Amino acid sequence: MTLTIPGFEHVRLPGANGVELAAAVGGSGSPVVLLHGFPQTHLMWRHVAERLADEHTVICPDLRGYGASDKPAATDPDVYAKRTMAADVVNLATALGHERFALVGHDRGALVAFRAGLDHPETLTHLGILDIVPTLDMWNVLHGVSAAVGYHLFLMAQPPGLPELMIANSADAFFGSFLDAWADDPTAVPPQVRAEYLRASAAAVTSIVADYRASAGIDVTHDQADLDAGSQLAMPVTVVQQDWGAQLGYDAAGVWKAWAPDLDHRLTRAGHFMAEEAPDEIAAVIRDLLTR
Numbered sequence: 001m002t003l004t005i006p007g008f009e010h011v012r013l014p015g016a017n018g019v020e021l022a023a024a025v026g027g028s029g030s031p032v033v034l035l036h037g038f039p040q041t042h043l044m045w046r047h048v049a050e051r052l053a054d055e056h057t058v059i060c061p062d063l064r065g066y067g068a069s070d071k072p073a074a075t076d077p078d079v080y081a082k083r084t085m086a087a088d089v090v091n092l093a094t095a096l097g098h099e100r101f102a103l104v105g106h107d108r109g110a111l112v113a114f115r116a117g118l119d120h121p122e123t124l125t126h127l128g129i130l131d132i133v134p135t136l137d138m139w140n141v142l143h144g145v146s147a148a149v150g151y152h153l154f155l156m157a158q159p160p161g162l163p164e165l166m167i168a169n170s171a172d173a174f175f176g177s178f179l180d181a182w183a184d185d186p187t188a189v190p191p192q193v194r195a196e197y198l199r200a201s202a203a204a205v206t207s208i209v210a211d212y213r214a215s216a217g218i219d220v221t222h223d224q225a226d227l228d229a230g231s232q233l234a235m236p237v238t239v240v241q242q243d244w245g246a247q248l249g250y251d252a253a254g255v256w257k258a259w260a261p262d263l264d265h266r267l268t269r270a271g272h273f274m275a276e277e278a279p280d281e282i283a284a285v286i287r288d289l290l291t292r
Contacts, residue, residue, distance in 0.1 A: 037107020
């Protein structure tokens with residue numbers, strides 16, 4: 001049985017191009033959509049969602065290709081383009097009656113949120129980003145031996161076949177290695193939740209790889225086109241990151257400032273899974289964002 005956020009309703013709603021997304025919905029008030037990262041599901045927002053639900057309608061979908069959402073075959077590059085995944089989120093919110101909403105994403109979900117901010121500026125009131133830089137910048141800052149931290153990006157960028165086979169044959173070890181390596185506080189992902197992440201990821205190897213493969217192809221093309229056009233995020237943006245700039249040798253705040261003129265850039269002492277490791281901090285960051 002799929003684990004979901006206690007007290008939230010679990011629904012299925014239309015995304016883009018006939019895809020349906022599973023989502024947990026709870027609370028009341030102005031809408032906030034929370035997008036999960038890898039190798040997780042919407043369940044990663046359980047603590048933050050509960051903290052926000054007193055003041056907001058909180059919507060936590062599984063991204064296409066993840067969790068209980070549909071996993072269409074990657075018959076062309078657009079299927080898992082962040083542009084398509086952003087359209088999923090806009091359609092889902094519209095189906096719930098929200099023409100405008102705030103959007104916060106972590107990891108893969110943050111890449112979707114970034115693309116939504118560029119493609120749907122009239123729809124997003126606020127944008128929150130947890131622990132990424134945009135796709136184009138991500139590839140630019142990974143160089144030399146420091147790039148080993150992102151080995152999975154290069155693995156899943158390879159042509160279809162071998163990456164899926166390798167990962168499927170060692171799914172628990174592969175996905176579990178990120179839960180182990182990226183968490184500063186291992187107790188933040190308790191055994192039952194860890195088991196759910198591993199179960200859901202093992203059932204979605206092909207679509208997860210397709211999502212990552214898009215970030216080495218069509219997503220770069222879309223980001224480059226926006227960069228060339230001088231496109232920027234029109235809404236207030238808050239970015240919370242580990243100190244990747246110091247670790248990888250780049251100006252993280254400067255990277256984001258080029259995309260987001262109205263920027264609040266913060267560093268956290270929490271690990272990558274910050275919504276689970278430091279939910280009070282992340283909920284407070286989101287509340288601060290929504291007052292801007």
